[in-house]
Amino acid sequence: MVIISEYDLNTIGESEYCCESHETCACPCCGGKLRYRDRRRRIKRSFGGTKCYLWLRRLICLECRRLHLELPDELVPRKHYSSEVIENVVDGVSTEEDESTEDYPCVDTMKRWKDWMEKSQVQIEGWLRSVGERLLGLGAELLSTGDALLQKLRERGAGWLGICMRVIYNTGGHLAPLSNAPVLPGVPGEP
Secondary structure: OEEEOOEEEEEEEOOEEEEEEOOOOEOOOOOOEEEEEEEEEEEEEOHHHOEEEEEEEEEEEOOOOOEEEEEEOOEOOOOOEEHHHHHHHHOOOOOOOOOOOOOOOOHHHHHHHHHHHHHHHHHHHHHHHHHHHHOOOOHHHHHHOOOOHHHHHHHHOOOHHHHHHHHHHHOOOOOOOOOOOOOOOOOOOOO
């Protein structure tokens, strides 16, 4: 999966849009060149349950032959709701009591997003710092500071979730979905 920020959504039908990228992406796995293969339909939900469908390009790497979905940064991998909706819930801007949310997203979904973000904070922070050092050359001053980069992004306002997802996924990483499975004692990697 690659996440893009420069794109247009062109109307192709009632509540259907075609995502047209203005970016040239590299394979997040091997750095190889990506070529258009086909398109796939993806749902996007907004507050109040309104939904539309986006036609997204699937790209194939000419080196490692892996397929990658080209996802606009207004969507989050493995989530149906837009990143704006998820951001507002995680930041506490939208709550269960808001009339605009009513039943969409439901209370359980909002709780799941908050739990997912809380459990992913360390991983997100690690990716932001790693990319800052490797790609931006920020080095020791970045690693030695106690400032949370994720918190600084969130303080800048809307769009922080798309930036985080772009950094993580376009450098070959991913965030694990929140597991509902019970945690067994003694399982490696679990507290």
